[in-house]
Amino acid sequence: MYDFSILSDDTVFALRLALVLFTVGFISFVAIALYTLIKSYKFNSKHKDKLKLVCEVAYFHERGKRGNQEDSVYISPLEKLEESGLVAACSDGMGGLLNGEVVSKFVTDSLREHFPFKFDAQAENAKIIAGISDKVYEDFHLSAGATLVMVHIFDDLLNFYSLGDSNIVLIRNNRATLLNSKQNYAAVMIKKFAEGGIDTVDAYKDTRARGLTDFIGNHKCNVQMTSKPMKLIDNDIIIVCSDGVTDSMPMNRIVNHIHFDQSATGIARTIKYGVKSSKNPRQDNYSAIVIKMRRSIV
Amino acid sequence: MIEYYTFKHRGDALDYQDEVFLRLVPSLTVAIFFGSNLATAPKSQALLFSEILNSEEGGRSIDYLSADFDECLDEESEYLILRVLNNGVECYRRGGVYAKIIKDGQIKVLPNGFFGMSKDDKIVVGTAKFFKYLTDEGVLADALVSDSCSDWMYMMIRRISDQTQLKCGNLSAVTLKLNG
Numbered sequence: 001m002y003d004f005s006i007l008s009d010d011t012v013f014a015l016r017l018a019l020v021l022f023t024v025g026f027i028s029f030v031a032i033a034l035y036t037l038i039k040s041y042k043f044n045s046k047h048k049d050k051l052k053l054v055c056e057v058a059y060f061h062e063r064g065k066r067g068n069q070e071d072s073v074y075i076s077p078l079e080k081l082e083e084s085g086l087v088a089a090c091s092d093g094m095g096g097l098l099n100g101e102v103v104s105k106f107v108t109d110s111l112r113e114h115f116p117f118k119f120d121a122q123a124e125n126a127k128i129i130a131g132i133s134d135k136v137y138e139d140f141h142l143s144a145g146a147t148l149v150m151v152h153i154f155d156d157l158l159n160f161y162s163l164g165d166s167n168i169v170l171i172r173n174n175r176a177t178l179l180n181s182k183q184n185y186a187a188v189m190i191k192k193f194a195e196g197g198i199d200t201v202d203a204y205k206d207t208r209a210r211g212l213t214d215f216i217g218n219h220k221c222n223v224q225m226t227s228k229p230m231k232l233i234d235n236d237i238i239i240v241c242s243d244g245v246t247d248s249m250p251m252n253r254i255v256n257h258i259h260f261d262q263s264a265t266g267i268a269r270t271i272k273y274g275v276k277s278s279k280n281p282r283q284d285n286y287s288a289i290v291i292k293m294r295r296s297i298v
Numbered sequence: 299m300i301e302y303y304t305f306k307h308r309g310d311a312l313d314y315q316d317e318v319f320l321r322l323v324p325s326l327t328v329a330i331f332f333g334s335n336l337a338t339a340p341k342s343q344a345l346l347f348s349e350i351l352n353s354e355e356g357g358r359s360i361d362y363l364s365a366d367f368d369e370c371l372d373e374e375s376e377y378l379i380l381r382v383l384n385n386g387v388e389c390y391r392r393g394g395v396y397a398k399i400i401k402d403g404q405i406k407v408l409p410n411g412f413f414g415m416s417k418d419d420k421i422v423v424g425t426a427k428f429f430k431y432l433t434d435e436g437v438l439a440d441a442l443v444s445d446s447c448s449d450w451m452y453m454m455i456r457r458i459s460d461q462t463q464l465k466c467g468n469l470s471a472v473t474l475k476l477n478g
Contacts (some may be wrong), residue, residue, distance in 0.1 A: 157403065160439075170435050177435040181443065181453045190459045191452045197308060200459040226442040228418070231403040 053156040053232060055086050056264035056292040060272040064244055064283035070100035070146075071242045071287035074108035076115050084116035085154030088289040092147045092166050092242040094215060095284070099144035103136055107146055107216055110135075119154040119229070122161075126223040129161055129216075136217040145217030149180060149240050153291065157229035158238070164215040167246050169254070171237040176251035180224055183214040235260055236293040237267060244286030245271065248278040264292040299477040300326055300382055303447035305455065307469040316425060316470040317344040319351050325382055326474075327356065332376035332395050332425045334468035343372055364390045380423055382474070386414040387421065394426030398434070400441040405434045415476055420450070424471030431458040431466065447473040 007015075057078065063069045070093030076086055091107040093100020110132045117125050129148065136144065147164025160168050162180035170177050181187065189203035203209060214221050232238075239245075239254070249257075249271060257274050258267045268290040275286050308314045315333035320326070331347040333340035347367070350356060355366055360381055367377065376393025389397050389408045397408040400420040408421070415421075420441045429437075436457050444450035451473045458464065 160443075170439075172435055175433055175435075177433045177439070179435070179439040181440065181456065187452075187456055190456050194305075194307060194452065194455045194459070194464060199310065199464045201463045201465075203459070204463065224443050226439075228442055229403050230438060230442055 052295070053234065053293045054296050055081065055153055056294060057086065057088065057289065058264040058268035059088075059287070059289040060268050061287040062272065062275075062285065064285050065281065066283075066285050068101050069285055070095075070104055071244070071285040072101070072104035072108040072146075073287050073289055074111050075289060080116065085119055085152055086291070087111065087115060087117060087150065087152050088238075088240050088291060089148060089150035090166055090240050090242055090287055090289060091149075091216065092164070092244070092285070092287075094145040094147070094164075094212070094217070097144050099140065100146065103140070103144045103146040103217060106136065107132055107148055111150065117152055119152060119157070119159065122159055122225045122227060125152070125159075126161060126225045129163065129223045130221055133163065133216045133218060133221045133223075137219045140217060142217065142219075145212075145215045147212070147242070148216050151238060151240055151291070153232070153238075153293075154229075156232045156293070158232050159226045159229050161226075162224040163218075163221055164212050165210070165243055167239070167241050167243065169239040169241070169246075169251055171239070171255060171258070172233065172235075174255060174260070176255045178251065179230075183212060183222075183224065185209055185211045185213060188213060232293050234293060234295045237264075238291040238293075239271070239288055240291070241288035242284070242286060244284035245275055245288050248280045248283060248286070249274045264290045267292065300474060301447050301477055302326070302328070302472060302474045303451050304472045305451050305469065307455075307464060309467040309469055310465040311467045313341070314468055315340040315344060316468045317347055318470050318472060319348055320472075321351055321356050324357050327351070327379065327381045328423055328472050328474065329379045330377060330395050330423055330425060330470055330472065332393060332427075332470075334427065335376055335394060335425070336372065336374060338372070343375055346370060347375075347377060360388045360390045364392070367392075376425075378423055380408075380421070380474075382476075383412075386412055388412050395423070396426065396429060397421055397423045398429075398437060400438060403438075403442070405438040405441075417476060419476055420447075421474045422450070422454070422471060423474070425469070427467055428458070428469050428471045431461045447475050 072091045074089045091104040093104040114128050147166040149166040149168050150161040152159045165182040165184050168179040186209040190200045193200045257270050304318050317331040319329040331344050333344040378391040378395035381388045399408050440453035
């Protein structure tokens with residue numbers, strides 16, 4: 001097809017050399033690519049157990065239109081994450097009662113003192129919380145109280161504890177779910193109406209509906225807790241917050257405002273400005289801890 | 299021991315047209331008929347459903363029962379039968395009635411057939427209308443914090459009520475817990 005005899009010897013030599021060099025280059029490229037693939041596969045297999053769900057944490061703590069700050073938050077030391085997990089709690093001093101800020105601060109300080117909590121000892125942890133409540137009862141005799149929501153995350157498992165009507169929100173697959181059940185009179189009335197086979201419209205109209213049936217400062221309170229942990233997955237977002245957040249920015253609005261590639265800090269910032277932009281003239285104190293779960297090499 | 303709680307609510311409908319059926323012999327059988335979703339003669343279909351389960355046939359195997367239902371009931375009928383056995387549950391569902399199991403901190407829809415269960419696993423059976431206003435995470439959280447089947451049920455009812463004030467048509471569900 002080609003008559004190489006018409007080419008000079010130097011040109012043929014140059015062509016042959018180029019061909020040899022190209023072949024050597026190609027073989028080297030394939031060898032390096034294969035080597036890289038095998039190495040990365042071996043690395044991933046070896047460190048598979050280290051691909052854990054890790055937490056990113058951010059928080060905000062704002063006064064709103066109130067004269068004082070009655071919310072208090074606690075986040076356990078992140079350097080203890082590996083051994084003791086993450087504990088995040090928010091306590092909201094009860095409106096209408098005195099010393100709300102004193103009680104909520106006392107609650108979070110007490111949690112700090114009791115840290116670390118045993119992850120699988122839910123009943124024991126609930127007892128500690130009930131003990132804190134009894135202490136508040138002894139000091140204030142129902143003249144002061146607070147709510148408490150607390151999450152304990154260890155690897156990909158979540159336990160939560162709740163007293164009162166603050167919120168633990170889980171955002172998964174673009175849907176927000178309130179995890180804890182609010183301990184207020186509305187729940188009691190809804191149960192009664194449902195048992196009686198009627199609708200529950202009046203339960204929401206009742207002026208006592210938002211009144212709490214249990215809270216920190218109540219004698220022998222009944223702490224709501226998970227008896228077994230809940231499994232978390234990659235990209236779960238957990239928001240531990242006071243009702244000042246959800247009153248001004250309902251859960252579905254939170255979901256609409258955040259992006260799932262945002263960091264915990266970004267999500268916290270979005271929620272904070274969302275509450276601020278609602279311009280509620282009676283904005284309550286608003287505090288939230290945002291936890292984002294992400295799978296990554298530790 | 300098996301603990302269970304049943305919930306039936308008319309909602310804002312004129313009649314209760316679903317049917318929740320429980321049979322204890324030879325072993326606990328829970329059945330829900332989703333009559334409120336049926337266009338024609340839901341009452342008579344629900345009655346026929348109960349009669350079959352009440353009769354001797356009701357004690358037969360799930361395979362036999364489901365074949366019997368398929369033969370006798372309207373082809374649009376939607377129902378679920380769940381039988382608790384020694385080491386698990388057997389389930390057969392047709393249409394918009396679901397059973398969801400809470401196991402190892404996760405929630406899953408029970409498939410047709412046999413499913414092994416361990417102590418403290420929980421199951422909720424309900425119509426599509428019941429689950430319409432619930433997220434899986436909400437059902438799971440309520441199951442994990444509740445002490446009894448009735449507590450669990452009313453926590454879920456509260457979630458439905460928060461969205462609909464129970465003006466959402468018939469609601470039918472059963473919660474079950476194996477206590478070992």
